[in-house]
Amino acid sequence: MATESFPPPSGTRDFLAAEFEARERAFATVRDVFARFGFQPLQTPVFERLEVLTGKYGDEGDKLVFKILRRGEHEATGEADLALRYDHTVPLARVVAAYGSRLPTPYKRYALAPVWRADRPGKGRFREFVQCDLDVVGSASPLADAEVVSALYAALDALGVPGFRFMVNSRKVLMGLLEVYGVPADAGGGVLITLDKLDKLRPEAVIRELVEGRGQFEATASSLVADLTAPDSITRIRKELTNSSIGQEGLAEIDRLLDLLSATVPRERIAFVPSLVRGLDYYTGVIYEVTAPGMPGSIASGGRYDGLIGRMSGGAETPACGGSLGIERILPLLTSAGEKPASALDVAVTVLGDDHADEAFRMAAAVRRAGLRTGVYMGSSSKLARQLKWAAAEGARFCLIYGDRERDAGEVIVRDMTTGEQTTHPVDQVAGSFAE
Amino acid sequence: MATESFPPPSGTRDFLAAEFEARERAFATVRDVFARFGFQPLQTPVFERLEVLTGKYGDEGDKLVFKILRRGEHEATGEADLALRYDHTVPLARVVAAYGSRLPTPYKRYALAPVWRADRPGKGRFREFVQCDLDVVGSASPLADAEVVSALYAALDALGVPGFRFMVNSRKVLMGLLEVYGVPADAGGGVLITLDKLDKLRPEAVIRELVEGRGQFEATASSLVADLTAPDSITRIRKELTNSSIGQEGLAEIDRLLDLLSATVPRERIAFVPSLVRGLDYYTGVIYEVTAPGMPGSIASGGRYDGLIGRMSGGAETPACGGSLGIERILPLLTSAGEKPASALDVAVTVLGDDHADEAFRMAAAVRRAGLRTGVYMGSSSKLARQLKWAAAEGARFCLIYGDRERDAGEVIVRDMTTGEQTTHPVDQVAGSFAE
Structure with missing residues (x-):
């Protein structure tokens, strides 16, 4: 691997702990809301057979599909037989066709997972990004549209998207x-x-x-x-x-x-706007878009599309409606400032010399059993100053200090990393010291 | 899409609600444990630049990599420039090289996400499957090995894997x-x-x-x-x-x-077994495998591999150790029998005629605000028997019944779907009826 080839592929991102956890928190909020509305999760493979995707997105869309080369002796043909999913709608149509009556009627499902498009990457535009769809397949009732809009509203509200x-x-x-x-x-x-x-x-x-x-x-x-x-x-x-x-x-x-x-x-959050068109030509009934201050374009959208599922799956015409949260556009609108990343340690445990490692490890185990996020120092220094620096870098709230003096007294020092305050506790009661 | 082409691609699976949720519960258990041990999540793109993967897995492994065709004018070349990740170790090495000192030292990370291998699919062998890795990069301390083993043990214990x-x-x-x-x-x-x-x-x-x-x-x-x-x-x-x-x-x-x-x-859960070899030749120190009754082969494994990260990233030799939970092999060992799928409804709301839809919808909203998983009937029948059948199929614990008679009395019937017992409540207090 050449030194210049370390970044992830163009248009994709590595998510380290803090960003991963902020995203997961938002996703969990959305999943909880959708579940409360009786929508069920569906997870399909990241790739589909190429023929399932081909011809579904128009010429422009087809060019943006990531195709997977055939393997083994067929690799040399340069042909593809699989492709990364481009959206969640085509996989939904395939699942509806494949599982038929084994699915609930109507089938209310959500999908919250990445899709891939070989678009030119740009500011806020990625080649790997999460799409968040919810759909009701098999109901022509206006209640279905109302449920989708209500669930989108509740999700945006729960996320705290302003205005x-x-x-x-x-x-x-x-x-x-x-x-x-x-x-x-x-x-x-x-x-x-x-x-x-x-x-x-x-x-x-x-x-x-x-x-x-x-x-x-x-x-x-x-x-x-x-x-x-x-x-x-x-x-x-x-x-x-x-x-x-x-x-x-x-x-x-x-x-x-x-x-x-x-x-x-709430009345002030929704209005009939006769000039709203929505680009996609498969809509057949009500359509909607959600805008928010500070974000050009829409952050959610949807509508009724009664012909699409049947057309895609080659089956009978199936009434359907659904919406999509533009979750990648919503995430930057959420204020998570000042929030401590969940990955920060609650307790950092020093190891002031190899002969204290066993006791440090035992204390860490006890503190973890109390449910606290705990790390043990694993570096090569036995200096307290160096280890306190490590504890601070890990964002630890507390640090356990245990050296020769503490061993002799059967005690351990608990240092509050914010205030610097130190209290002393018997070694076998250290986990309990965090109970209050 | 031809009718015969509905299944997912060979070696991959669709996860409908019940299975998805059972898997997610297990994954959440594992994530919680790893977090408690101070390991941080890392999420990398599903694909890497082809040259990052090539030559890392030997000739046999290279043949199993899913390669992605170049796009646009380059598609006709039949060449690949990207590939789906084959494991989490190569992406880890790339991230270590890319982020260097911006990562904590040591870097304790876990990855719980799918990988792809074009293996011949078979019983319990998939082309898309989740791998669950945890590693400590940058520590030569035996504490690092002990932390990995302890975290693996705690995860298996929390999952309830027997024996x-x-x-x-x-x-x-x-x-x-x-x-x-x-x-x-x-x-x-x-x-x-x-x-x-x-x-x-x-x-x-x-x-x-x-x-x-x-x-x-x-x-x-x-x-x-x-x-x-x-x-x-x-x-x-x-x-x-x-x-x-x-x-x-x-x-x-x-x-x-x-x-x-x-x-x-616990002592009885671990033993020195001198005949244990582990196939992979990159291990340099302690190695381990976990076996469980009822599953041939191992369900977890790991060890110290001090040379690998530096070799893969072309950087300095970096001490590292890590382990992996064979989560796809572990899932079948877990007893979730009798567990109600989380996707089942708490409350099903009937709509006995179009003129009751508004009230039904309002009641559903009130019940959801109380945190209950609630669905409104969206079919075309106005018959109670048909709608009760729907409520049962949705696994609902309770069903709200609201027809002409109830409207006239300002009441709603709450039917316990298990016992068949019915109680009557004022419409505006229906959410409260589930509070006890």
């Missing part, structure tokens, strides 16, 4: 608008992609793209954009959709969802 | 024996490989292999095997090694280790 807010819309509202404005079916997808830019571009720029890029009439484009961006946007949209049955369905869906959520999500 | 037992030896004892018996240095490795079979083959078969396969004299082979297998083997070996300085060093190491461990490992 986050849900925006809700329905694909059917957008379809209704396209219908009302006479946008031809085959142009609808492109128009939505352009409308999705309303949160980033000025309205005039979006109108220009609708006209020049999507072939819409100037009047249609202006009016559509005005409806979606006006301060009274919701009233306008409701009026526009009076005669669209799909539009009415969408509005009813949103009203029903907000109604159900009144028990779980 | 396990440590066998301890030292590579130096074996080197001393080879010296005493006049085995030439270049034949030593082969002789040890053969002696390692004493736990599987009859002594005569081992003697024959020593003579025919390793070119040893019949008298040497017989006497060596007799020393290692006699009931008074330890006494014999001590006598044989009287004049071997390396042998004496080895015996002293073992005595020191057993002495230190008298505080943490």
